[in-house]
Amino acid sequence: MKVLMLNGSAHTHGNTYIALEEIGKTLKEEGIDYEIFQIGGKPVRDCIGCGQCTEKGCVFDDDAVNEFVAKAKEADGFVFGTPVYYAHPSGRVQSFLDRVFYSSGRNFACKPGAAVAVARRGGCSASFDVMNKYFGISQMPVAGSTYWNSVHGRTQGEASQDEEGLQTMRNLARNMAWMMKCFEAGKEKGILPPTAERTHMTNFIR
Ligand SMILES: Cc1cc2nc3c(=O)[nH]c(=O)nc-3n(C[C@H](O)[C@H](O)[C@H](O)COP(=O)(O)O)c2cc1C
Numbered sequence: 001m002k003v004l005m006l007n008g009s010a011h012t013h014g015n016t017y018i019a020l021e022e023i024g025k026t027l028k029e030e031g032i033d034y035e036i037f038q039i040g041g042k043p044v045r046d047c048i049g050c051g052q053c054t055e056k057g058c059v060f061d062d063d064a065v066n067e068f069v070a071k072a073k074e075a076d077g078f079v080f081g082t083p084v085y086y087a088h089p090s091g092r093v094q095s096f097l098d099r100v101f102y103s104s105g106r107n108f109a110c111k112p113g114a115a116v117a118v119a120r121r122g123g124c125s126a127s128f129d130v131m132n133k134y135f136g137i138s139q140m141p142v143a144g145s146t147y148w149n150s151v152h153g154r155t156q157g158e159a160s161q162d163e164e165g166l167q168t169m170r171n172l173a174r175n176m177a178w179m180m181k182c183f184e185a186g187k188e189k190g191i192l193p194p195t196a197e198r199t200h201m202t203n204f205i206r
Pocket residue numbers: 009010011013014015016017083084085086087088118119120121122123152153154155156
């Protein structure tokens with residue numbers, strides 16, 4: 001089993017990476033593979049609502065969105081990490097995930113997810129709330145920890161001094177590993193993920 005993580009910071013080895021690596025190391029101890037997908041510093045398009053999404057994902061193929069979608073199809077769990085910018089997730093991570101989920105949300109259904117927010121000081125729980133919205137609308141069970149998933153640090157590497165933050169990451173990883181193993185054991189016993197009803201789409205309430 002494998003967890004696909006997204007580092008929503010342009011800093012490849014910044015504080016968000018430190019938080020995700022702590023999760024990854026703990027997943028490994030639990031016998032679960034992981035990959036940290038780097039969003040990088042190149043431009044990321046916003047969703048333009050063109051409705052032209054394909055089996056491959058987004059109609060725009062000039063950034064890493066569809067590469068991430070291809071990996072998501074094979075993954076069994078997800079962690080999305082973001083630095084906090086003005087008390088919200090980074091603009092690039094929101095643009096990226098809007099397009100991933102609008103085009104390919106079905107690939108995430110019934111696989112556990114968790115969000116991680118990294119900041120100098122403030123805005124972690126607001127960012128965490130935004131990131132968690134992707135899970136609720138996509139039939140994804142959310143893995144929790146012993147605090148809302150946040151790690152503190154400003155300059156590169158500072159997050160490694162946040163003992164409680166890193167402890168929260170390790171507990172999150174253990175909870176996610178446990179959920180994944182339970183789901184796998186359930187499948188082996190014939191307990192399959194439910195098929196969602198999709199017959200109604202009411203755009204406003206009369
Ligand atoms: C544009 C911008 C806005 C920021 N806004 C906040 C903020 O609202 N609250 C905060 O505590 N830190 C804020 N920070 C600091 C970053 O969240 C912090 O340095 C974080 O560790 C960066 O993670 P990274 O190393 O993975 O990029 C901001 C940084 C930038 C560049």
